[in-house]
Amino acid sequence: MTEDRTPDVYEPGARHPEAATSAAGGAFASLANPNYRLYFFGQALSLVGTWMQATAQAWLVLTLSGSASILGVIVALQALPVLLLGPYAGVIADRVDRRRLMIILQSVMGGLAAVLAALTLSGRVQIWQVAVLALLLGLNNAFENPARQAFIHQIVGESLIRNAVTLNSVMVNAARAVGPAVAGVLLAAVGAGWCFAVNAGSFGAVVVSLIVMNTASIEHEEPIVRARGQLREGLRYVAGSPTLWIPLVMMALVGTLAYEFQVSLPAAAKETFDGGPQALGFMTSAMGIGAVVGGLLVAARGTTGLRPLTIAAAGFGVTIAITAVAPTLPVAIAALFFVGWLSVTFMSTGNATLQLNAEPRMRGRVMSLWSVAFMGSTPIGGPAIGAISESAGARVGLAVGAAACFVAAGLGVLVWRRRRVQRVRLTPTDTLTEPDTGNR
Helix, strand or coil: CCCCCCCCCCCCCCECCCHHHHHHHHHHHHHHCHHHHHHHHHHHHHHHHHHHHHHHHHHHHHHHHCCHHHHHHHHHHHHHHHHHHHHHHHHHHHHCCHHHHHHHHHHHHHHHHHHHHHHHHCCCCCHHHHHHHHHHHHHHHHHHHHHHHHHHHHHHCHHHHHHHHHHHHHHHHHHHHHHHHHHHHHHHHCCHHHHHHHHHHHHHHHHHHHHCCCHHHCCCCCCCCCCCCHHHHHHHHHHCCHHHHHHHHHHHHHHHHCCCHHHHHHHHHHHHCCCCHHHHHHHHHHHHHHHHHHHHHHHCCCECCHHHHHHHHHHHHHHHHHHHHCCCHHHHHHHHHHHHHHHHHHHHHHHHHHHHHCCHHHHHHHHHHHHHHHCCCHHHHHHHHHHHHHHHCHHHHHHHHHHHHHHHHHHHHHHHHHHHHHHHHHCCCCCCCCCCCCCC
């Protein structure tokens, strides 16, 4: 970076100079920013609709096909564009006005939901149509995700980015709890089509919030001029910066094998604990509640860097491992509360670390790789964990996820220790004790 305004990601308990702003404002500090407040509540409404559609779409596919395999294919189709096009989407996010790009893409996604609603309500919907619309939605997500991730930094700046990222994770998990519940009611009362219609309308909240923002208060980042080789430039930039590629590798490991709860939890509820939909509901709710509670506590803190990320990865692995060996359903539910807590901690710490260490002109490309590591890994990790859970049991599937977290934490420890050894060799008298970072 041309200006070193943040601590090195390897500093133990790294705390940014502006972190006091976040701490002083508490868990909801970012909401004091009018533009972020608009963004937050617009996204909250839209995400509830998104989870309603995800639930209703799964039900619709199972109703039309009677096949869980076909459902898996459609889920993979929706995630595949993020894996294949994510890095290039990051280049686009760096070339254009991100706010305008989001307005266009959010409007298109609302249109896709409206088409699915019309097909379903008219009784003409077919599996191939759902598959095509899922693929188109995935294409939009691939380009919208890096733009949205980088745009948050433009709204709140460095002083509140970690708080804003964590509140965003809390919002996602709260919507994950509310959306399916509302969808269940509507599915029973009026059918899947109205779930899609509500979701189509919910995109209007995001579009309006982006349109009415005070653009003068948004941090201006000059889009890069279109040129050849900008994708390779972004990849070389990340590869040459350990402060970026190490968190990305850690997220790729954890994202591929540990975050596949949509596969492992249903198998655990049905096979391991001999439960039904009610057991799965309790397990999912416990994880969601833990994510919200833990996320609010994490949002009030300002630490980023490799040590907090390593600790979060290790803690995430421990809680998943406890869930894997839980002797009874109540024990598993209690463990999943902490799984949700540590999942948000790991995700928000890694996200904010990348945002603060990436140059503004590279931020879109960096955050696109984050999306690839987290969301784009689903077509790989989902089938893998599904196959493991089917052949060896859900406990083993969860244990593999825990092992991935431990490997990621081990990588963090190795790099952290190597960095400390280098410091001792360079300044032996000054590095015998840890610096006072204000994070006690």
